[in-house]
Structure formats: structure tokens, C-alpha cells
Amino acid sequence: MNVLSVELQAIEHRAYPIYIDQKVLVNQHLWEKIMRSFSAGKQVAIITNPKIAELYLGDLENALANYNVLPILISEGEEHKKLSTMEKVYTDLSEAGFNRSSTLIALGGGVIGDLTGFIAATWMRGVNYIQVPTTLLAQVDSSVGGKTGVNIPQGKNMIGCFYHPRAVMIDLSTLSSLPNREFKAGLSEVIKYGLIYDVDFFEWLVKNIDGLLAQDAQLLAYAVEHSCVIKAEVVAKDEKESGLRAILNLGHTFGHAIETAMGYGEWLHGEAISAGMVYAAKLSQELGWINQAQVDRITELFKRVGLPTSGPKNLTYIEYRDLMFKDKKLRDKGLPLVLLKAIGNAVVSYDYEQSQVKKVLTEVT
Amino acid sequence: MNVLSVELQAIEHRAYPIYIDQKVLVNQHLWEKIMRSFSAGKQVAIITNPKIAELYLGDLENALANYNVLPILISEGEEHKKLSTMEKVYTDLSEAGFNRSSTLIALGGGVIGDLTGFIAATWMRGVNYIQVPTTLLAQVDSSVGGKTGVNIPQGKNMIGCFYHPRAVMIDLSTLSSLPNREFKAGLSEVIKYGLIYDVDFFEWLVKNIDGLLAQDAQLLAYAVEHSCVIKAEVVAKDEKESGLRAILNLGHTFGHAIETAMGYGEWLHGEAISAGMVYAAKLSQELGWINQAQVDRITELFKRVGLPTSGPKNLTYIEYRDLMFKDKKLRDKGLPLVLLKAIGNAVVSYDYEQSQVKKVLTEVT
Numbered sequence: 001m002n003v004l005s006v007e008l009q010a011i012e013h014r015a016y017p018i019y020i021d022q023k024v025l026v027n028q029h030l031w032e033k034i035m036r037s038f039s040a041g042k043q044v045a046i047i048t049n050p051k052i053a054e055l056y057l058g059d060l061e062n063a064l065a066n067y068n069v070l071p072i073l074i075s076e077g078e079e080h081k082k083l084s085t086m087e088k089v090y091t092d093l094s095e096a097g098f099n100r101s102s103t104l105i106a107l108g109g110g111v112i113g114d115l116t117g118f119i120a121a122t123w124m125r126g127v128n129y130i131q132v133p134t135t136l137l138a139q140v141d142s143s144v145g146g147k148t149g150v151n152i153p154q155g156k157n158m159i160g161c162f163y164h165p166r167a168v169m170i171d172l173s174t175l176s177s178l179p180n181r182e183f184k185a186g187l188s189e190v191i192k193y194g195l196i197y198d199v200d201f202f203e204w205l206v207k208n209i210d211g212l213l214a215q216d217a218q219l220l221a222y223a224v225e226h227s228c229v230i231k232a233e234v235v236a237k238d239e240k241e242s243g244l245r246a247i248l249n250l251g252h253t254f255g256h257a258i259e260t261a262m263g264y265g266e267w268l269h270g271e272a273i274s275a276g277m278v279y280a281a282k283l284s285q286e287l288g289w290i291n292q293a294q295v296d297r298i299t300e301l302f303k304r305v306g307l308p309t310s311g312p313k314n315l316t317y318i319e320y321r322d323l324m325f326k327d328k329k330l331r332d333k334g335l336p337l338v339l340l341k342a343i344g345n346a347v348v349s350y351d352y353e354q355s356q357v358k359k360v361l362t363e364v365t
Numbered sequence: 366m367n368v369l370s371v372e373l374q375a376i377e378h379r380a381y382p383i384y385i386d387q388k389v390l391v392n393q394h395l396w397e398k399i400m401r402s403f404s405a406g407k408q409v410a411i412i413t414n415p416k417i418a419e420l421y422l423g424d425l426e427n428a429l430a431n432y433n434v435l436p437i438l439i440s441e442g443e444e445h446k447k448l449s450t451m452e453k454v455y456t457d458l459s460e461a462g463f464n465r466s467s468t469l470i471a472l473g474g475g476v477i478g479d480l481t482g483f484i485a486a487t488w489m490r491g492v493n494y495i496q497v498p499t500t501l502l503a504q505v506d507s508s509v510g511g512k513t514g515v516n517i518p519q520g521k522n523m524i525g526c527f528y529h530p531r532a533v534m535i536d537l538s539t540l541s542s543l544p545n546r547e548f549k550a551g552l553s554e555v556i557k558y559g560l561i562y563d564v565d566f567f568e569w570l571v572k573n574i575d576g577l578l579a580q581d582a583q584l585l586a587y588a589v590e591h592s593c594v595i596k597a598e599v600v601a602k603d604e605k606e607s608g609l610r611a612i613l614n615l616g617h618t619f620g621h622a623i624e625t626a627m628g629y630g631e632w633l634h635g636e637a638i639s640a641g642m643v644y645a646a647k648l649s650q651e652l653g654w655i656n657q658a659q660v661d662r663i664t665e666l667f668k669r670v671g672l673p674t675s676g677p678k679n680l681t682y683i684e685y686r687d688l689m690f691k692d693k694k695l696r697d698k699g700l701p702l703v704l705l706k707a708i709g710n711a712v713v714s715y716d717y718e719q720s721q722v723k724k725v726l727t728e729v730t
Contacts, residue, residue, distance in 0.1 A: 161486055225369065
């Protein structure tokens, strides 16, 4: 038998910048610099939704005055993050004669970012794209890390790939137009970074949470930057989610159960994982890893933001169990949950008993 | 302004093996070794078409007796290489509870291989897959190189990504069931490797072409292996097609024009590029790079295989021009064509005049 070996080169670009500031979106000089950094062709598509377009599309088009800009509007909402939306965008790109040197820009929240990233990954086997996240959640979470994808009827984010943007442009001034409830939900992910990775950042948040809620520009810049630093560090260590990256899912298994039970959109993602992180903290306490005072400190911080610290009143343990431990196998073998060894130190663990999960979920708080 | 940098790790697996032999498809020991090499889970889907399934699915299932095998049948033909077919497969995988440790196997020709590779690249952001090409064309071309994708109404292979298999299993005994016309079309790509990269291989082919046409097992093994060696070498040097890899497209611009003009399927790909390679050789002669004797040698080899050495009689220069140089811009700036500096040395060139293309395409031969 003949055996050959196909050797692969390293991936082409090994790093990408995240720019964080007020008004980066309108910084024409910076845009020129970024576009030149990867020899972008003249054709640029801005993928966004009608609401965001009304607020920022004109500004962004002005900043890209030296390019031929094609705006592509996607209806707002998670339900449009699907394959048929991609087909529509592919058609638009084809008809406008886009080629491999064309660039896509995602202007919006997580739905726009995930969808645009996946389109960029697959259009002509990959073109360059830039993330311009306009929600706090997208700024600190989905725009960094290279996860792209869409939903299918069988599940969220089931289809997608890992594909990194050429740059992320975080314009903090876009947060002023974000509904307050969405801003608070975004803070939930910010707090998560302190809990999983950095006790000092957690303490900083405890101290500065009122200023953050008032959207103090300097505090906000620090919180967003530090969140991105942690996410980038975790992602760099484990790009394809084989180990460490899983800690980014603190509170998410509980949270997804709440989101699914209530129907997506009823609870915001950040709200559901806020309750989920409190449950994870309580389960960690059951295991003797953290104490009551630490659980209270965590719970208190979420309360000060105005985030929920327990799930919907009418959701029973059995419902949680069936949603979290979907098939029988998972119940036998155990489901990996992200838990806290300490504030600032999360681990993936199977070391809990089902009875402890039950206790935490049914406790009256 | 704060600027962060996200550093990326190298891709996970840096090389993959190609096994070439008679009966590798039924080699249970080899399958076990390959599956263990990437810690494959128990779930395996074999994606194939009904014709191939009838011939080889049972054998492959036997070789994978230690796995839970889900066969997924795709209707035969290029017209099924599309997004809606992928959706159907995603549904099958969901319903069977496939996860990230599941493995996909592409059993078939180029359509099955491209489609399966793209599904593997995008299902849960990427699972492992193995190519088992059963046509000569797929064995020497599409199964090596990591190009995956589907067609959209606006064009062939417009959607896809680069995603490499964990292994390629080339079972030469499957060629005995290949229709003779398809076998000959596959030889067209084999000859291409000699023309673009290796004059000694070209001379070997001239010497052994009758034995290859008779499917002599040893000659076939050498021809397939050597084709894969050249493809693997070119791909390793230029994985993402920024330069060298383009030489693999010798004859393809002419060939695609023929395929498009005639309607896909009327001329086989290998037949169309056979004529295309002769046109490329003649254009190279116009530029003074190769001589009449070399053009004759090339033409003669294709003729001995029984492949066409010119396009359809009724296809006019104007039709070629409109298909090859689609938009006006390409006609002004020039279209890069793969041409021959010598037999065994192809380059990408803009150094030709439109009048020379016209002469070559209208010459009576």
C-alpha cells in the first residue's frame, strides 16, 4: 500500500486587532488603515438590520467614502439567523459582482455578527470581514472568538464554523442608543469574566457598578476592554473549544434551559445566564468550593444591576432536568457543568450529584 | 483608544494521510487505525448516492462493524450539490443525535466529496471526515486539497470553505466499476499533473498510456499516487490558493466555458479541460514558450486516451470570449490564464493578446 502525507501550512493571519473607543465607527483614518492592512478590494458590503441602519449606516458609509458600499438589510431578530437568510445574502453578493477581494462588515448585535461571519467564511470559500458590534453583549462576547453560525429548527448555532474577523471595531458611543434592558443584560457577561477568570476584575465591578450603570465613558471603556482581554486570552489558549474555552459557558447550561422553557426572546440571554450563574455559584457552594458569603456577594452584584438571580417561578426542577440533561445517557454519565473553585476561578466539573442540582434549583431564595 | 490583539493558535492537525491500494475500502484493520488516530466517537455517517451504495456500502459497513453507522443517501448528480441538500443531511444528523465526536465519511465522486466536506466543516462548527473517492477524477483531484462546497444558482462552488479530511482512502479496485468514459475523463486530470509540474511524469504517461487504459493495477497505482503527490505538494505550498495553486487550473478557464455553453453534464469536466489544455498549449506556442512539436505531443496523448482536443464545433469565439471574460473589466485588465513555459512548467500569465486567444480558438485543427 502507498501512503502519502499532505502537510498543511499554518493559517494565514495569526492575529487581529480590537479597537475600543468612542466614535471609532466614524474614524475614516482608522478604517483606511484597517482596510489597507489586508489589501481590501473596493467592494464592501455592510450587513445590518433596519433599526441599526437608521442609526449608524450613514456614518459608516461616510467613513468608507473611498469604497463602493453595498448595504444589505436583514430583518431584526434571532429567527432570521438561518440558512435561508444566508441564501438571500449570497444572491445579493452575486448580483453585485462581489469577489474574493471584497470585504463584509457586520454592523449590529450578535445575530448580525454570527450570520455575517458565517457568510464571510463560506462566500467563495472565505473573504475578509470586520465586526462592528453595537450591543454590549456583542462587544464583550460574540464579536471576539471567531465563532460564526446560524440556527436550524433542531437547535441554536448548530451550523457554523470558526472564522476570525480581520478586525473588531468597538464603538462605545453606540451603547447610548441601546435599550436599558439590553445594556443590563450585557453587563451579565461582563460580570461573568470576573467570576470565571479574574477576582480583581470582579472586585473592580463591585466597586464601580453604579458608574457603569450610568454609562460613565471611562469606566465603560475599561470594563469592555478588560472583558475582551479575558475573552481573547481564553480563546487564544483554546481556539476550538477543546478545554479551557468551556469556562466561558458559566451559567449557560442553566440559562439555556430557562431560555428554551420560556421561548427564545422572552428572557434575554444575559438575564437567563445571570440566574444561571447564581445557580452555578450555589452548586459550587454545595460542593464546598465557595462559601455562603461569596455566593451572597455574587448574588448581590447581579441584583444591583437589576438582573434576575433565580429562574422563572413556575419552572420546576423536572423541567430543568429534562431540558439540561436531554437524553438519558447524559443523566447516567453526567453533564459537564462550569462551576466555581473560587471567585475568579472556574472549572468544568462532573463532581456534583443530581440531588445537589435539585436542591439548588428548588431552594426558595 | 484601546487596541487589543487576539492571537490565534496554529490549526490543530497539521497533516493527513492518503492511503492508496486495491481493497483499502474493506480493510477493517486500517479503518480502526485511522478512526483511533483522531479518537473518533462511535457515530459514523456514510454519505453516498444510491448507485455507489449498491456497490460498496455493505463492504464499508462491514469494515466499520465496531461503529454505529448511519447511511445517508443523496440523489446522484451535480444538481444535488446545493444548500437544500445540506439542510436535509443536517436534519438526518440531528435526528440521529450526532455530536462533535461523530465522523462523516464521503463515499463517492466529487459531488459527494465536496458536499460531505462542507457539511463536516459546518456541522457543530466542524467534525472529522474521511474521503473515500470512488472515481478517478475524485481520487486524483477533489479528494486532496481541502476544497469543499456547493453550487448556488449564480455559480458552481460559490459557497464553501477550506476544510481538510482526517484521511483519504483511495481504493483502486473501485475504478473497475467506473464507466469507461468517466475513467478516461479522469485521466485528463492525471495528464494535467505532468503538464503543469513534472515533465518526467508526462513522459511516463506517454509511455504507459495503453497500460493505464487497460487499467493495469500497478501502472494505475503509480499514476494515482504520483498525481496525489503533485497535488499534495502544490496544495501544501499554497493551501488557500493565493498563488501557485492556481496552476492546477490549467485548461480550466477554456474548459468551464465549454461546460457552461453546453450545459453541465453534456461534456464531462475531464473532457472539457482536455480541449482546454490543448488550447492553453497552443496559446503558449503563440507566445513562443513551447514549440509545435510539443503541442503535437500533448495533443497526441489526449487523442490516444480518446479525449477531445478541441471544443464543440458550433461554439464561436464570441461565445468563448463572453463566457471566459464575463465582465468588461476582465477584458480591459486581462484575465489570468494558466499557460505552459514548457511541458512540466505552468505559470499564471497575463502576457497574451486577445487576438492570440481568438486565433487559437478559431484555428481549424
